[in-house]
Amino acid sequence: MRYIEITIPSGKRRAVLDILDDEGIEYVVSDEIGHQQTDAVVRFPLPTRAVEGVLDRLAEAELSTARVVVIDAETVISEEFDELRKLHMRGTTTGERTSRQVLVTKADELTPAFSIYVVMLLISAVVATSGLLSDSPAVVVGSMVIAPLLGPALAASVGIVTGDGELRTRGFRYQVVGVAVVVAASIGLATLARLAGLEPGGVDIVVVAELEERVSPNLFSLAVALGAGVAGILSLTRGFSEAIVGVMIAAALIPPAAAVGITTAWGMYGAALGAFGLVAINVLSINAAALVTLWLAGYRPQGLFEVSPTRRQTATYAAVFAVGLLALSTPLVGITLLExxxxxxxxxxxxxxxxxxxxxxxxxxxxxxxxxxxxxxxxxxxxxxxxxxxxxxxxxxxxxxxxxxxxxxxxxxxxxxxxxxxxxxxxxxxxxxxxxxxxxxxxxxxxxxxxxxxxxxxxxxxxxxx
Missing domain, CATH: 3.30.300 (GMP Synthetase; Chain A, domain 3)
Incomplete structure (x- = not known):
């Protein structure tokens, strides 16, 4: 359930109240005087499923100067609200669907400040590199827990389907910078380890079990990233545990990126190419799965002039992701057949x-x-x-x-x-x-x-x- 507060610009009160009356919403209106020219403030509870449709209808009233606040509500005791909730539950599956407006906000909030993002990834890269060099699964898992990759991995797709160019650009930028930071940090740490003579067991570095599986990936590697993308969107839209899904996304990106740095430091450029290919495939898979899941779930601008351009934009990105995945996955077929x-x-x-x-x-x-x-x-x-x-x-x-x-x-x-x-x-x-x-x-x-x-x-x- 959500509690909505909307400031109504001067001259728009009747238009807004007519929409709320038509939707059967129980509301409270109060006159307000502020530094902006506002006529009134209207407050009302809504079932979560109803938020997106109501806000879209209010947007048609051209409330460009309105301020909308959406708050989580624990309980609403009202017969009218119960009827409204039953109305919006008819013909739908169980579960709460987050509104498009709230989805954009959540994706933005899950993307940390850039400085914090880089620092956390540096720590994650150090831990992941240490875990791979010591062949310790527990340490590698620890590196996934602290990596703040959920927000950036999903922000780009959310920005694409909702037409939010700033969110889309930030999501892609964070992903590229994040991979680069992990690879660079891993190269530095692995180089120090090699110079210090810490090569595990005196044998080729790729025989380490935690490393070997990431320098020669097979087709099953796609399942992890595709699942992470779908699960990430479901965590945003259905309220599942975002922390656990964040670990899953980090599992698809952090260890392979650290493997790129380690094999590069050891001069094994073929193995580094294999690990980098896995990183690129996983990035594309996460974004593609998230994009398709969002579009199928109906998250897109609903205005008359917004749907078509956004559909073209989504189709363009989906085509780019598909072509990239097809090209990068071709070698994985040979590796899988070899296995x-x-x-x-x-x-x-x-x-x-x-x-x-x-x-x-x-x-x-x-x-x-x-x-x-x-x-x-x-x-x-x-x-x-x-x-x-x-x-x-x-x-x-x-x-x-x-x-x-x-x-x-x-x-x-x-x-x-x-x-x-x-x-x-x-x-x-x-x-x-x-x-x-x-x-x-x-x-x-x-x-x-x-x-x-x-x-x-x-x-x-x-x-x-x-």
Whole structure:
């Protein structure tokens, strides 16, 4: 429920009261004298659903100098108000729909002052970068909580569908500056971490689980941003928890932007390109989902001369968002197909390895793991090799086993990969005078398959890292 107070300019009292009488609204009018030429002030309660329509009708009375105040009302005890509320609930779904005028105000209020916005994003970038470098999901989530992205992410779309150019421009400006601030801060912090020798585990930075999933995104990444855009608009229009939705929007933007900074600081520009592509896709997805949701919900100017231009403007932005999403999402299709292919190849290889090792000749050998290794050409990677690790109680390897496994795996796929067989050997040492020591393990690697000299050198480099 809302409580409305309107200052009526001189000469407009009768026109305003006729509209209120026609709507069946119970109101109170009082004469007012102020520094402006006002005739009276009218006050009345309204169901939330009725606010937008009534204010639109009053706008037709050309109340250009009127002041309208909309206040939340806890309870209204009145038979006439109950009848009015029932009238506006007929033929509609349950739930309260925020008026267009209040929606614009809420979107504006959720956008903080620019200085506060930048400071909060700097803090969020530091926390997100630290969380990604330390592979800590809890810290990454913390960075999302403090990021003030809900207002800017929704203000642009609200400004588009309501014809508020200032709100639209501010929303887009805040989003661009916000991403730039997070990326720049992450580059700075990650550079300091690298110079300080804080590379996690002494391995490539992208093997960190919290980072790897954001430098080579798939199509499912779109679902997060699209859901965030729809949920954000619903939080504004239906009164759901805005704080929780803000975290969801930050989840789509802050970690990928921090990933751009980290991979750039490490000189992995392919991975940085993949993470930046995810940021761009998420920004477009949030704005597109919010724009479509608002338009379908009926939030648009209702005046005779406003509907058509705003419809054209909304259609233009929707087309730009759609083309941008289509162009940026095309590489994600290849990444998604690669993931499916990798999963299928791993399942096939596991089955073939089990079949081979069930033969009597390999009674002392058991499969330990099967992995499909991708190359380091981010963001569009490809299958590099299949690594089969087997455990044996003996001290010798069987080169023929590698060939058998390679042939079995290659026979089931169109593009045979390199198969690398790793033996985990249990060595036992002892003599007549000295009992055997505890078994020790060592690893021997046999690689089967065609590979170039460059690939062979890359293999040796990886083994030295292992």
């Amino acid at each position: 499916f292919q990798t999963t299928q190849l791993k399942s096939t290889a596991e089955g073939e390895v089990e079949t081979v090792l069930e033969e009597p000749d390999y009674d002392g050998v058991e499969a330990e793991s099967v992995e499909v290794i991708l190359d380091d050409d981010y963001p569009l990677r490809s299958i590099d090799r299949v690594v089969v690790t087997v455990r044996t109680d003996g001290v010798e390897t069987d080169p023929e086993l590698g060939t058998r496994l390679s042939d079995a795996v290659s026979a089931e796929v169109d593009d045979p990969p390199i198969v690398e067989v790793r033996y985990v050997l249990a060595d036992q040492h002892g003599s007549d005078e000295q009992p055997a020591l505890e078994p020790t393990e060592r690893q021997v690697v046999h690689t089967v398959g065609d590979q170039s000299d460059d690939e062979g050198e890359r293999l040796e480099e990886r083994r030295s890292r292992v």
